[in-house]
Amino acid sequence: MEKYPAVIILAGGQSERFWPLGDKNLFSFLGQTLLEFQLKTLRQIGFRDFIVVANKNIDWWLKEHFYDVPKLEYVLQNNNLKGMGGAVLSAKQKILAKPGRPLYILNCDDVYHPDLHRKILKHYQREKADGYLAGYRVSSYQPLGYFIENEGVIQGxxxxxxxxxxxxxxxxxxxxxxxxxxxxxxxxEVENNKSIKTDDLYERALGKLCQKKVFRLVSYRDEWKILKYPWQVLDVADYLLSQISFKVSKDVRIAENASIEGKVIIEKGVKILGGTKIVGPSFIGANSIIGNNCLIRESMIGRNCVVGFSTEITRSYLGDDCWLHSNYIGDSVLEKDVSLGSGAVTANLRLDEANIFAQVKEKKVDTQRNKLGVIIGKGARLGVNSSIMPGVKIGKNSIVGPGVVLLKDIPENQMCFAKQVLEMKSHPYTPHAEIRAQFKRALKKGN
Amino acid sequence: MEKYPAVIILAGGQSERFWPLGDKNLFSFLGQTLLEFQLKTLRQIGFRDFIVVANKNIDWWLKEHFYDVPKLEYVLQNNNLKGMGGAVLSAKQKILAKPGRPLYILNCDDVYHPDLHRKILKHYQREKADGYLAGYRVSSYQPLGYFIENEGVIQGxxxxxxxxxxxxxxxxxxxxxxxxxxxxxxxxEVENNKSIKTDDLYERALGKLCQKKVFRLVSYRDEWKILKYPWQVLDVADYLLSQISFKVSKDVRIAENASIEGKVIIEKGVKILGGTKIVGPSFIGANSIIGNNCLIRESMIGRNCVVGFSTEITRSYLGDDCWLHSNYIGDSVLEKDVSLGSGAVTANLRLDEANIFAQVKEKKVDTQRNKLGVIIGKGARLGVNSSIMPGVKIGKNSIVGPGVVLLKDIPENQMCFAKQVLEMKSHPYTPHAEIRAQFKRALKKGN
Amino acid sequence: MEKYPAVIILAGGQSERFWPLGDKNLFSFLGQTLLEFQLKTLRQIGFRDFIVVANKNIDWWLKEHFYDVPKLEYVLQNNNLKGMGGAVLSAKQKILAKPGRPLYILNCDDVYHPDLHRKILKHYQREKADGYLAGYRVSSYQPLGYFIENEGVIQGxxxxxxxxxxxxxxxxxxxxxxxxxxxxxxxxEVENNKSIKTDDLYERALGKLCQKKVFRLVSYRDEWKILKYPWQVLDVADYLLSQISFKVSKDVRIAENASIEGKVIIEKGVKILGGTKIVGPSFIGANSIIGNNCLIRESMIGRNCVVGFSTEITRSYLGDDCWLHSNYIGDSVLEKDVSLGSGAVTANLRLDEANIFAQVKEKKVDTQRNKLGVIIGKGARLGVNSSIMPGVKIGKNSIVGPGVVLLKDIPENQMCFAKQVLEMKSHPYTPHAEIRAQFKRALKKGN
Structure with missing residues (x-):
């Protein structure tokens, strides 16, 4: 028996609900794509054989990184084979090529604690069942699939x-x-050949198999983060940050009166200027500059970012090459190459403090959060003193004008300006030199 | 003769001109209500017997605090008895119950230096007049009541x-x-039975009495603060702050690179984070958090407030449970449980630097100030990047939307949003990677 | 032969393209007017005789400073004699009064490195030519006048x-x-008597003379700054700052946790409060106050300014008596006595990052800059949260209302307000005390 099964990572979905962000499998956390993160985690545990079922967006990345991961195979998901079941069937030839090889199936966009993989592996290495399925202990009802279970054996x-x-x-x-x-x-294949057109092919087949074979439940109670909606980037980032250890590259310049608190990763070439505070857990990618008098709290910041004077970034995600300047970014996701003018801010709390809903295709989805800022796609620009309302999403390369109060999502490649009617008239005032002089005297008395 | 007269504190008025703030007798300064402050001050001097003439708003407070003040009596002001004269008559039974007891009459909303009470008491204890009336030396004319005086004896x-x-x-x-x-x-009673319907019953009766009995003038030249209009909270706060001594509770966390200058009272449980400066005289109530890189100058801040990153509060009053975040609050009053979004600011100076007028019921009243910000009632919320003009008042529980420029008062329980017409079109720009690279190089050279 | 020629400084132009700023000859840099700067520089080199051809705006200044500069003569430019040629002819009588005195002609608004003057002087003192003309080595084409040159001798x-x-x-x-x-x-005079009505009288006459006499080329490759358009104030300031040496007056108060980096001149009476950083090269004029938590980078700040809390001034020019407060001023010129409300910011980069054009009289002029903020004339006032777009100019004494997004120039003495339509309705929300309590608990866990 093989000590380590091959791992098949399902990364074939279209990330449609992830808009305005790009492909979720390639979304970058702690300086690596999610797919890379999954592969690295599994390799650290001992897995060596990987099959990735890819969508066409990530094809280029796989080609580029193919040689980084020995024994990596990949296959594009067949357009006629939808969902997880279709993803597995797309890899049928690769699987059947080595029929005796056990297989460990994972979704790229489900993030678990690595101990889950270790636990399943241990069961597999010690026991004689036909398979091992992870079960997540739910404390209150959620609309998920549930196992019928009897003494650790799954019936359906x-x-x-x-x-x-x-x-x-x-x-x-x-x-x-x-x-x-x-x-x-x-x-x-049996299920797929039936005329049932529901998207639960995988679960139907698995249920059938459970009735015939012995599949053991492997219990799990730790964190489970899903990357389906764009705001879930914050959950994944938050979870990954909670796992980091303190590591500041030697090649970093931190001003004497800057301060760092808690666990942080600060990569090479980073500059942190005076009067700034970094509160962990936080990650700051290589060559980013955090300017004077800023506050970074529990956030993930990409590479080559420039965070200008007096900016606060709290519980947020910034991709590479973002430029901020005297902004407040709270509970927000800025994908990459996003720039904000001075005074542009995110509102991350409704004035009535209720849960924030977000538009996802035709539906309003409850984000289950009362604190959520903005989600911004690649290359977008926000003008000075613009205000973005909770849960609003901005398509890539779009431009939000100065002073705009953005209440709704805007598509990609759009310019959005506020029409302002100005009233102009001549005025009769003369400057009151003595009033300013009086203010100045009051100041002189003070500090 | 009793060494200390009973004190009657007139707290029966309706605080109508005090809108949008609540009852002025219960307005809190330095962590206690104004009424409590008056009672405490008088007890410290030696007074022991108190009669409070209350309005129905403060009834609950008196019930709750009744046992804190031994020998406190109180009576609700009779609705048919208006003004100060009516207030005293409302307490007639309490007064007549102990007819030999001398009586010291004060308004709850007049704040004097305690030495005035001591001085009057000394006169009373050493001399043989029928009464002692405080006279405030005015240097330039104000529309007040004036004594006719002759060799220290008041004629009318x-x-x-x-x-x-x-x-x-x-x-x-x-x-x-x-x-x-x-x-x-x-x-x-004699005056009240006349058919004169002016509101100077008290003064008419006192004037008559002066003609019959010997009332001595007790001169006073120190501070006299009146709490009639809501902006006068700032005058009272300013005066009370000028009297404080430095006192920082042991149970306070002040970051190493925070600084405190001048006289401050900082109550227990307060946290002051790094990069922040507190300039006295200032008061910070228990369990408030002053975030990073803030400036608090000559202000009174209540309990359980959270003052977020890079906020300035200058010469202002914040009640309990206020939440600020990157705001400028100048010469303003925030009653309690008021929250401001990032970038919301008060304008505290007219662009023409003239005196600021405020709407009080149907009248525009000259506040006699050229620096005055906003007056905000309990539970109000201000959106991000909103701008509130000098002297504007916001009713309790009202919501001011993001980006609103508020020029006029808004009533209670209102939502006020700015209609913004957005123009959207697709744009032909592509990001200029080389321009950003050039900016970045320029930064590299610098700091 | 005279060791030092007399210098004629042409300062007779009308500064029309310099709007909204005042007379460019009297524009102040490093605490002195440009004319004063030129005179001082030349006197340091050894020049002693000066003729200034003035316009009527600078007449008062010359009268006032006449005795500061020994051997200064001046003459108003004749209205009928335009341009540089006309300026020289306006001084004809002064020149002919001492016919044997050599003459060195300079424009007040051309700023060169002083070595150029030294170099020309050295040529003059050692050689026997009829004149010496500076030639600026251009590396790529610009629309200028060019010399026809042969072995160092100018032919035309x-x-x-x-x-x-x-x-x-x-x-x-x-x-x-x-x-x-x-x-x-x-x-x-010969050229002027011709009926040619072009404005190149000076160049035509000089060209003719070159054909008859021997004029040597004196080469120059260092900085050449011209003060024609108002944004060129930034170029001149930038150049002059690059030449300064570190000099902090003894009479300056710098807070312990303020920091200064690079070359700065800080004049007497300046206060720099805590949490503030000054990055050189920068100049801060006498008696200015730089408040808490500010950032001043590569800027020139006049006298008696008050730069309030959390303001950033980058690559900008502020004249005397400016008042800022929580602003971002980037690549901007504020002439004098300009005040900005809290949150007023300059946008100094187009959202498409292209070059910024400015309106100059009837023309749009390419400023050749992709970073340019605002140009503000004397006495102007900007309201809170106003946003001024790149390259916009504000006439003197004008007022920009709160929340205005200013896209175009405004003339002098104007008030400009944004009409905002507010929608008001009552709302059904009640404060969620438990939500705030939950936020507070989350804060308690943190820092």
Whole structure:
């Protein structure tokens, strides 16, 4: 028996709900793409064989990084094969080429603590079941798929049952180890050939297989972060930051009266100017400059950013090459190459303090957050003194004019200006030199 | 003779001109209500018996604090008995119940230096007059009531004479000690039964009494602060701050690179973060957090406030539970539970630098100030980048939208948003990577 | 032969393109007017005799400073004699009064390195030519006048030839030494009597003279700054700052946690408060106050300014008596007595990052800059949260209202307000005390 199964990472989805951000598999955290992060984590545990089921957006990245990861295979997801089931079937040839090789199936956009992989691996290495499926212990109802379970053995899966009909407290978490993946491929093909057009092909096939074979439940209670909606970047970033250790490159210039508190990673070439405070956990990517009198709190900042004078960045994500200047960025995501004029701010709390809803395609989605700022795509520009309302999304390369109060999403490559009617008239005032002199005298008395 | 007279504190008025702030008797300074402050000050001097003539707003407070002040009696002002005279008559039964007890009459909303009370007391204890009335030495004409005085004995009162007809430079200050208050009650009743419907019942009765009995003038030249209009909170706060001694609770966290200058009171549980400066005289109430890189100058800040990054508060009053964030608050009053979004600012100086007028009911009132910010009632919320013009008042629980330039008062429980017409079109620009690179090189050369 | 020629400084122009700023000859740099600066520089080199050809704006200044400069003569430019040629002819009588005195002609608004004057002087003192003309080595084509030159001797001048027809790489720089100025006066008169109505009288006469006499080229490759357009104040200031030496008056108060980096001149009486950084080269004029948490970078600041809390001034010029407060001033010129409300900012970069054009009389002029803020005339006032777009000019004494986004120049003595339509309605929200409590708990955990 192989000590380590091959890992198949499903990264074939279209990231449509992730708009205005780009492909989620290539979204960068702590200086690496999510896919890279997943591969690296798994390699550190011991996995060596990888199959990535890719969408066409990430094809270039795989080509470029192919030689970085030994024994990496990849395949584009077949357009006619949708969802997770379709993703696995797209890799059918690669899987069948080595039929005796066990297979560990993961989603690229599900982030778990690495201990889950270790735990599943341990079960696999010590026990004799046909497979091992991770179960996530839910404390209160959520609309997920739940296992029917009996003494640690899974009997089936029920997708999104009503709260009263939950068969167990174990939600199906995509961390599925198949000792004989050929069985699963077979089951997927049988289900796929039926005329059922629901998108739960994977779950149906897995449920059927559970009835025939012995699949053990591997329980998990730690963090589970999903990258589906763009604001979930904040959850993933927050979780990954919570795992970091303090590491400041030697090649960093930190002013004497700057201060750093808590765990931070500061990469090479970073400059942190005077009067600035960095509160961890935070990450600052290579060659970024954090200007004077700034505050960075619990945030992830990319490479080559310039954070100008008196800017606050709190619980936010900035990609590479962002330029800020006297802004407040709270609970926000700026993908990359985003620039803000002086005084542009995010509102990250509704005035009524209620949960923030975001437009996702045709739907208003409850973000489950009462603190959420703005989500900005690549290359966007915000004018001075602009104000962006909670949960608003700005398409890539779009421009928001000075003084705009942006209440709604704007598409890509748009310019959006506020029409302002100015009233001009001549005025009769003369400057009051003695009033200023009086203010000045008051100042002289003070500090 | 009793060594200390009973004190009657008149707190029965309706605080109508005090809008949008609540009852002025319960307005909190240095962590205590004005009424509490008056009672405490008088107890420190030695007074022990108190009668408070209350309005119905402060009834609950008196009930709650009744046992804190031994020998406190209180009575609600009779609705049919208006003004100061009516207030005293409302307490008639309490006064007549102990007819031999001398009575010292004060307004709750007049703030004097405690030495005035000591001085009047000394006169009373050493001399044999029928009463002692405080006279405030005015240097230039103001529309007040003035004593007719002869060798220290008051012959009568003239209400608001024209400047040319001032009978003396001694204005009638409500700090009136009556050795036999029963005489005054009698005089008030006689005047009250006349069909004169002016609101100077108290002064008419006092004037009559002066003609019959010997009332001595007790001169006073120190501060006299009145709490009638809401901006006068600033005058009272300013005066009370000028009297404080330095006192920082042990249970306070002050960052190493924060600095404190001058006299301050900082109560327990306060945190002052780095890069922040507190300039006295200032008061910071228990458990408030003053964030990074702030400036607090000559201000009174309540309990449980959170003053966020890079906020300046100058010569202002903040009640409990206020939340600020990158704001400028100058010469302003925020009653309680007021929150401001990032970049919301007060304008505290007209562009023509003239005196600021405020709307009080139907009238524009000259505030006599050229620096005055905003007056905000309880529970109000201000959006990001909103701008509030000098002297504007915001009713309690009202919401001012983002980017609003507020020129006029808004009533209570209102939402006020600026309509902004946005023009959207697609744009042909492509990012100029080389321009940013050039800016970056310029930065590299610098600091 | 006289060791030092007399210097004639041409300061007779009308500064029309310099609007909204006042007379350019009297524009103040490093605490002195440009004219004063030129005179002082020349006196340091050794020149002693000066003739200033003035316009009527600077007449008062010359009268006032006449006795400061020994041997200063001045004459008003004759209204009927335009341009540089007219300026020289306006001084004809002064020149002819001492016919044997050599003459060194300079423009007040051309700023060169003083070494140029020294170099020309050295040529004059050692050689036997009829005159010496400075030539500026251009590396790429600019629309200037160019010398026809042969072995260091100038044969003529061609005004603004097309790029392909440049007779040499030596542009005519107005630093012209005439050993016998009478010849030049003669030539100017001959040309002036012709009916040609072009404005190149000076160049035509000089060209003619070059054909008859021996004028040597004196080459120059260092800085050449011209003060024609108002944004060129920044170029001149930048150049003059690059020449300063570190000099901090003893009578200056710099807070312990303020920091100074690079070369600065700080004049007497200046106060620099805590948390502030000054980055050189910078100049801060006498008695100015730089408040807490500010950043001053590569800027020239006049006397008696008050720069309030958290203001950034970068690569900018502020004249005397300016008051700022939580502003961002980038690449901007504020002439004198200019005040900005809190949150007023300059946009100094177009959102498309292209070159910035400015309106100059009827024309749009390419400023050749992609970073340029605002140009503000004397006595102007900007309201809180106003935003001024790149290259916009504000006439003297004008007022820009709060929240205005100013896209275009405004004339003098105007008030300009934005009409804002407010929508008001009552709202049903009640404050969520428990949400704030939850935020507060989150804060408690942090820093």
């Amino acid at each position: 899966i029920i997708e999104k049952p009503p709260s009263a009909k939950m068969p167990s407290h174990w939600a199906n978490l995509v961390a599925h180890l198949f000792v004989n993946p050929v069985d699963f491929i077979h089951e997927l | 009162i003239i209400e608001k004479p024209p400047s040319a007809k001032m009978p003396s430079h001694w204005a009638n200050l409500v700090a009136h000690l009556f050795v036999n208050p029963v005489d005054f009650i009698h005089e008030l | 001048i061609i005004e603004k030839p097309p790029s392909a027809k440049m007779p040499s790489h030596w542009a005519n720089l107005v630093a012209h030494l005439f050993v016998n100025p009478v010849d030049f006066i003669h030539e100017l």
